[in-house]
Amino acid sequence: MANKKEYTNEDIVSLKGEDRVRKRPAVIFGSDGLEGCKHSVFEILSNSIDEARDGHGDKIIVTKYNDDSIEVEDFGRGCPVDYNQREKKYNWELVYCELYAGGKYNNNSGDNYEYSLGLNGLGACATQYSSEFMDVEVFRDGYKYDLHFEKGRNVGGLKKEETKQKKTGTKTHWRPDLEVFTDIKIENEYFEDVLKKQAVVNPNITFILRIQRENNSFEEKTFYYENGIADYVAEIAGEKPLTSVQFFTGDRKGRDREDKDDYKVKLSVAFTFSNQVKCLEYYHNSSFLEHGGSPEDAVKSAFTSQINAYLKSNNKYLKNEKPITFQDIEDCLVLVSSSFSTQTSYANQTKKAITNKFIKECMTEFLKHNLEIYFIENPDEAVKIAEQVLVNKRSREKAEKSRIDLKKKLAGSIDLSNQVQKFVDCRSKDLSQRELYIVEGDSALGSVKMARNAEFQAVIPVRGKILNCLKADYDKIFKNEIITDLIKVIGCGVEVKTGKNKEISMFNLDNLRWNKIVICTDADVDGFHIRTLILTMLYRLVPTLIEKGYVYIAESPLFEITTSDKTYFAYDENEKTKILKMIGNKKFDIQRSKGLGENEAEMMSLTTMDPATRRLIKIEPDDIEQTQWMFDMLLGDDLQGRKDFITNNGVDYLDMADIS
Template identity: 70%
Template sequence: MAKRKQEYTNESITALKGADRVRKRPAVIFGSDGLEGCEHSVFEILSNSIDEAREGHGDRIIITRFPDSSIEIEDFGRGIPVDFNQNENCYNWELVFCELYAGGKYQNSGDANYEFSLGLNGLGLCATQYASEYMDVEILRDGQQYNLRFEKGENVSFEKAPTRLKRTGTKIKWRPDLEVFTDIDIPNEYFEDVLKRQAVVNKGLVFVYRFQGENGWEEKEFVYADGITDYVRELAGENAMTTVQYWEAERMGKDRADKPEYRVKLSVAMVFSNRFKMTEYYHNSSFLEYGGSPERAVKQAFVSQIDSYLKQNSKYLKGEGKISYTDVEDCLILVSSSFSTQTSYENQTKKAITNKFIYEAMTEFLKHQLEVYFIENPDEANKIAEQVLINKRSRENAEKTRLNLKKKLSGTIDMANRVQKFVDCRSKDLSRRELYIVEGDSALGSVKMGRDAEFQAIMPVRGKILNCLKAEFNKIFKSEIITDLVKVLGCGVEVTTKANKDLSTFDLNNFKWNKVVICTDADVDGFQIRTLILTMLYRLTPTLIDEGYVYIAESPLYEINTKDRTYFAYTEKEKQAVLEELGKTKYVIQRSKGLGENEPEMMWLTTMNPETRRLIRVNAEDVEKTSAMFDLMLGDNLQGRKDYIAENGQEYLELADIS
């Protein structure tokens, strides 16, 4: 029965109310309804405690992660005002915990609370409460203790009683709701990362993180007495190129002529290093994952001033191009922490800011500071200039190499660009064409004569191919054997690493074959070469394996000849079966010859004839296991090899050639 379409009328328009505004659309507030959104809800509560401490109320925040995924955050600030509000004619807890866009951070006068604040919109505490299975709140202020409980966005209780405790503060414990978020199991790493970052940009503020570890409850403390300067010094270690610099300033300005003026505090700590690089940006102590205005300012100021220094001191070669920010960034450790009384975030998750005035003020500030720094520290300025030029020239050489490699790998197979000793087939029908990758020139002869030239092509591998499992791409593509194979395959290579992604040219539509058959001798050398070829395909063209285009041609281990016919045995078990079948018939048994020694008829019969050959289709799991074993047996892990042989060697004794 067909489903009846719902009519679209005036009554079809509805509005979400109360807790449903968050519970049914968490991604609007938190950026996601998954684990990332749940993590951001925690940061919203933490932000309020940090704002209190920054205003001078409390120097310690305690964060506890419970085994059931509930979280508790306790601060020692003034305590959230939750009593009756005469102006709004309701209790403040109703505004703070149950009303979006309500809070104490909307005023912007010179003596207002929270001049530089993480939480500006009055969304976080209420939204997190709405998104919780439950939330318990304990507040100490004005000689009173307030206790509130919320369940699934609704207030369950509100209690108020006098207390003799002199301290003030807020303790909030809640469990994110699995009806709202798809995952609430926030890992320890998230808490440790966030608390370390907040300790960096809130100097002297102590963050205590409590969690249940393997040996019971554990506690970690995060604090940087000198904030971003200590952090940069920690990152740089003992071998930085220059001394750590710390610069700070305040500015007043507007984003637009008709907008109100606001205040910005800028602070930057930086050092140059040829061993480590990192840049991080914070605003109102929120980590700006995507940077925005401060990042743009750093790029502009550092490139401009270093380029100016290089020109003034004739450091560029004749006709040499200008440096880029990449060249600077490769040797720069910099942490920027800015604060402003007005902030334009890209969204509620606060991962980038867009303030025009902050960009302009910070650019001008950094240019001036760098100019003074270079004048006052000529030796360090020279070191920086030389290192940036080294980075630039290395980058340009690498780009040139990559371009040459890309050109080399995209070469076509024709008379003008012939792959050495490659023998093509006549057919252009992709559903028939087979490529046999064979071991050495000797095998090439017998395979060439034993094949069907209509649809079978041959590519010989000369010598042992490079192990591509762990090799760098520039080393891989220096191998002529590998680049020749890539050309013959025709589909390009798959490169997922960011640094070499421009080499990725893979297109299955350009693949020239129906089957790629690896054909090597049935001995140790043959197995090793087969493994190396498989590893190359696994690293550079894994889709060919996933789509089932790669095969191994089995070579027989034994030839058993009688007066009337020849039998082939591919395993010891098959050999025994043939001998039992022959009974008392006279026979001659011998190990099968290498590919290069086989007669063409033998090659056709055992390895190339679709009716009689044995092909094994390769899958990714096979290659991973084979490569791992190959690496263990032939790699640098001597102890691992000894341990494996000690544990498993008895299984291979009958295969060993011991007389």
């Protein structure tokens, strides 16, 4: 038996200094990938935002350089970096080299950062530790200070010189380290999105984004909202909202638990209703709450409660009608919430959700009270809201019923109690082997059925030319028995992403019953047309099957060339020419290949079914837009466009035409 290594006291180690972040970035930033890298940027930005919101400076400049380095400049008081008598250390060491150090912990010592975004004292230090380099330039107290760090360690100490410049502020330039993060190429859209969001929740602060271009020039964008979230809601709602923009604001004070201290909360909510757009965004201490938390819970509870109460008291419900849900409200609501608190419980360091119990409770009460007054003072708008919410509710219920009915119709198991007409299954249950042949008509079904390998090949016939799914609406498509039978046999449901039917989408690739779906039609004009219609159906209803490479076409030979001892099959004119040259002076008989239904089982197996000898073409839409354009051209509503296309390109396909 091999000796096992002993587990001793000396095996317990702790990470120190910069290694606490460099070796475990996901603990601090939530990820060691691009998302974590983005969060490291936001930590520096949040310090500048706290300064500006506290009344020190009204402009922040963010620059993204070609080398993936970033610079954040503010015009606040300047980060304290000189010697700290109380701590017996330089402040730059505390700020940039100590986790959980900063000026935001003790609110009793002064008014600095009462509502702080960068509360946890990790940001500047954690980002510095995770950087390839970081340069800090500070103007304050008549001095200019410079610091330089490399891979988490200071190089050269603090440089300090007197300056006559009156400006104050902090400029931080750094590059995230690829030894820490797997990816540091942050897209420009991230910076645009973040700065716009921060401008929204920090009114009267100007955010400037500078993007360095390849020629080293800079493109600038400015983000500024004078009235903050109210202006933003109006912008989202556009020109024709259902109601006017409402803005509620207030302050509260309370605690999460009886044994905890009270803390302050500032609440601001702006909203309007629309039948064109919907949007819900939540912010806390300027941080965008991607996963909501307490404010989201409060909005859901308050809006559902108050609108439901209004509908009941005004007899808007039908007899025995179920009450509304928040989903019915959300579908027509444009709302942005921006809250602040002196104590915040974030779900984690990445600040994507907050969990404060008191914030949820006080915000729910705050919204209920203001909504009640709003409905009383604006009766016309209250009626519009009630009517739109009821329209949403009844549409949802109708769509849900349609979805359930369709799911029963399409996703039923293939057994004796739910038999699809003329579908012939295979024996194998191994999904990596199972193949479904979609064939043209009952005669082809007979030939393919005899020629197939019943162990892993199943067959379903298409009875005539199926519906053109590109031109038909979904209601008509799902009433077509041929199509619903095909979808039922395929097994993975449908992808319906647009219009009123979007809720009936139930696509699940895990439920696909086949490794290959093979379209098998005659090599003539009618066969080509049927094949195109089947492909169109799959493209419209289950495009993922095409994108993932599950759909194939079985090539059928165009010509049979028979000699005294052998039969050859040619799939196009070029192959026919090559075969004729190969057989030389032998006597031969040549004819166009018969339809699938007229072929012998042996020939069908050889040319169409046997994996060793058949020819399958995998459908691979490399350019989905081009594929859609071609389907639209050949099968869409533009008759003149189709005529022009055939006139200009038809000569290229004359050899394929069945013209005698």
